[in-house]
Amino acid sequence: MQFSRRSMFKLSAAGLTTLAAPQILVRAAQAEVPMSATMPAAYKRFSLGDFEITVLSDGHRVVPDPQKIFGTNQTQEEIAALLESNYLPVDKMQFTFAPTLVNTGSDLILFDTGNGEGGREGGVGQTLANLQASGYTPEQVTVVVLTHLHGDHIGGLMEGDQPAFPNARYVTGQAEYDFWSSEERIGTGAENGHKGVVAKVVPLAEKMSFVKDGDSVVSGITGMAAFGHTPGHMIYGLESGGRKLMLTADTANHFVLSLQRPEWEVVFDSDKAMAAKTRKDVFDMISADRLPFIGYHMPFPSVGFVEKASEGYRFIPETYQFDL
Template identity: 40%
Template sequence: MTDLTRRHLAATAIAGLTLPGPAIAQTPRTCEAATLRQVRLGAFTVTTLLDADLMIDGPWPIVGENREASDMAALMRENCLPEARFKPGFTPTLVQTGRQTILFDTGNGDVGFIPRPAGGRLAHLLGQAGLSPEAIDLVVLSHCHTDHIGGLLDGGKRLFPKAGYVVGAREYAFWSDDTRLAAPEAGNEYKSARVFRSHLQPLEERIRFVKPGDSVAPGIKVLAAFGHTPGHLAFHVESEGQRLLIWGDCAHHEIASLARPDWHALFDMDKAAGAATRRTMYNLAATDRILVAGYHTSFPSLGYVIRDGLGYRWIPLTYQLDG
């Protein structure tokens, strides 16, 4: 870099710091911290909140359980990632419409896949976002696994005392069936069934049950995303022509799940339906270039999907919505 170039860059930077008042006063379109990311979506404000931050074993067999571990290792090497370690997102999404403050999924709480202190940070994160739990008007659940409903309670008490709740009717019926408690006690199904009974069932009188095609609120529609669980849902959010797809657990790893959508996911209860749902959701996101909130993709858990050969590729949100 020449001295002339350095002087030009320095002068440009200084000019940027001394812009006239109206330019400085413009509202930034994004703000970012280590565990929060906020963007504007038309008239809505969308905030993702990192509920857990921990390196774990994987992504095999969480993704690719029907493949050899060496297949995953090769895919990770191709993408400059560790072969057997990864840091998934556990990322609830907050949508402020101007009329309502709506939370999609609640994180781990103290019972989820990554409990405290590494997880279960939701209440603290809401405070960082300038909100109290009492400010949440509506809690919407993509499904009833522990890392999505664990944050409904805090210290044994309901965390969102003024909120209503939205749950898929098919999902709620599945987990209400007592045969879920006959599953192996070491497995995810049994644990989720127990947490469902302690955390969600007591809220039943405040729950609105929905099905695909219903509206959660103006601008927010319910989409079928069955397979991961029998009633797993996704949500299409739109404001002033800008769109967001909140797809819950349609990906457990932003490289492996998208590049190999037909590889089985360990926690999918219906493997074939889960794979079909992934293809449907990825195709929607890629075709319409919709911003995606992916619960388990790396924080900020926001990005875009493009087609890549027989699979897809995740493009993380960086500065696409800035300015």
């Protein structure tokens, strides 16, 4: 059958004539029913060897002007062309956030905590609600790992003036903690970040252990230095039952702009050249080894693979690879 644009329009014109009466009835009925603004619980669960992985959505946020965030060393035309070729709008973008729970059988480990209560009016800060919807309680979390100390990762540590995960110990990178907690940040561009860390992270320092490249959180979960996005940004390799997965945190902040063009500068990266080199090193390794990864800002459920392309990488979202 020929399916030209013309035949499609003819089809819909014919459809309108024959179905006009029922459509009017349906529209009238729908007008009686207000649209539901309720969002579904959002989590994705799969297994990796003996580990159970649950990716939690912290919600999403729409921000204007992608070109002011990604590709700040590129022309507006180049950025618009890349977005358009990937069927994305050029004037706004969506940010998602994906804290991840790993149940090893003896520990329930939460990687990053989302935007927290401060983000809830803006539609984010949903990690706690989705953790509960997924069948766990905050009291069951035994370890909270902070990949780095930006606000969208530490915002959920406290609820009011109480720790949100009262029975947890904490893990973060030594270099990351030293940088943000230092009073030397006062009067610099990192002052606001420092204040956030003083408010949310420093009060928990007594229960915190600090890791370096190659250190383990628990058996099967190993930290890797991936500096550049922040001075002490760490990523984590998971391995269980012969299967592996990487938690790449903010090594790449967008599935098109950061992966297809890893060298493009990103406003959020504190050392732009180091961040670009780390991006290429990490995703070269992940693509060569065909490893699945969870990227904190990849489109929810934030799990996928990358394939090396002539320039950068192509993101391949997870479909049913973990279900079979």
